[in-house]
Amino acid sequence: MKQFVTYYVYDHLQDLGKTISKKTYWETHMKRRLAMKGLLTIAAYPLIELKLPDHAIASPANLAAVTPLNKPYETWRAIVSPEAFQVLFEEKTELPGSSPLNGEHRAGTFICAACFLPLFDSSHKYESGTGWPSFTQPIAEHTATKLDYKMIIPRIEYHCARCGGHQGHVFKDGPLPRKERWCNNGIALKFILLEQDLPTLRG
Numbered sequence: 001m002k003q004f005v006t007y008y009v010y011d012h013l014q015d016l017g018k019t020i021s022k023k024t025y026w027e028t029h030m031k032r033r034l035a036m037k038g039l040l041t042i043a044a045y046p047l048i049e050l051k052l053p054d055h056a057i058a059s060p061a062n063l064a065a066v067t068p069l070n071k072p073y074e075t076w077r078a079i080v081s082p083e084a085f086q087v088l089f090e091e092k093t094e095l096p097g098s099s100p101l102n103g104e105h106r107a108g109t110f111i112c113a114a115c116f117l118p119l120f121d122s123s124h125k126y127e128s129g130t131g132w133p134s135f136t137q138p139i140a141e142h143t144a145t146k147l148d149y150k151m152i153i154p155r156i157e158y159h160c161a162r163c164g165g166h167q168g169h170v171f172k173d174g175p176l177p178r179k180e181r182w183c184n185n186g187i188a189l190k191f192i193l194l195e196q197d198l199p200t201l202r203g
């Protein structure tokens with residue numbers, strides 16, 4: 001397939017998911033989400049003092065606090081679909097073009113299908129032509145990477161930093177300025193519209 005012949009192998013693999021500052025996520029994502037919530041609240045209740053629900057209020061400090069669950073992978077089998085379990089916890093890859101999220105272009109957040117940790121903002125999604133949902137960068141510190149030797153050429157595999165669920169691979173053939181392509185299995189994600197509340201993290 002096309003992407004298999006266009007891979008680049010990084011010299012600095014391990015910390016790729018940690019190179020994005022927390023401030024960047026705060027400024028580009030949560031402010032936008034909170035601003036949208038504020039606008040909707042104002043529109044619905046013009047005479048009522050604006051007060052966001054507590055769960056909608058995030059800060060750079062609590063966004064950074066991703067504590068690994070250390071939950072045995074097998075326990076997720078009863079929680080997610082069999083197909084999602086295969087990708088998330090048995091490191092299978094879904095067929096290209098099979099995910100409805102390929103065509104998802106609305107504003108919102110892509111969260112881990114297992115534990116619901118936000119992993120990608122829609123503003124970083126782009127059409128890579130590979131048949132898998134692709135992003136130019138993840139939410140800072142919400143993914144962790146490791147080398148995958150299943151193919152002849154080593155690839156960088158990334159996981160949800162909280163539950164350890166396998167999400168996809170990252171390559172150095174994405175668009176400028178970062179040149180990164182975070183190639184994700186759609187079944188390992190759920191999409192939450194910007195105007196909807198993010199679900200409570202699942203344990």
Ligand SMILES: [Zn+2]
Pocket residue numbers: 112113114115116117160161162163164165
């Ligand atoms: Zn997760």
